[in-house]
Amino acid sequence: MDIREETREAAELRYAAMDTLKAVSEFIKSNKPSVLLEGATPTKGGEVISDEEKRAMWRDWINFSKDIFEKQKELPYLMIDDIANMYTKKREIVGKQKGTPESK
Numbered sequence: 001m002d003i004r005e006e007t008r009e010a011a012e013l014r015y016a017a018m019d020t021l022k023a024v025s026e027f028i029k030s031n032k033p034s035v036l037l038e039g040a041t042p043t044k045g046g047e048v049i050s051d052e053e054k055r056a057m058w059r060d061w062i063n064f065s066k067d068i069f070e071k072q073k074e075l076p077y078l079m080i081d082d083i084a085n086m087y088t089k090k091r092e093i094v095g096k097q098k099g100t101p102e103s104k
Contacts, residue, residue: 017079024068033054
């Protein structure tokens with residue numbers, strides 16, 4: 001595979017990964033309890049949900065966000081490793097000369 005094609009494919013994968021992370025981030029933001037309860041009107045003068053239920057919703061949302069964040073923390077390291085591997089491979093390809101046993 002040509003190094004330009006490989007570089008382009010790697011860039012497309014990184015772009016897709018960043019786009020996916022952006023979508024996950026937007027999902028987390030849009031599912032905050034404050035957003036979900038925004039505009040909810042209580043019926044007959046009571047509350048929509050109790051304070052204890054609100055605390056439980058926030059606790060669940062924080063735990064969910066924390067789990068997602070823990071998984072996302074590994075991705076930048078993987079991307080850096082990917083870039084390093086790509087340049088190592090490029091150096092190996094550039095270092096090979098025609099007519100040498102390695103180039104056959």
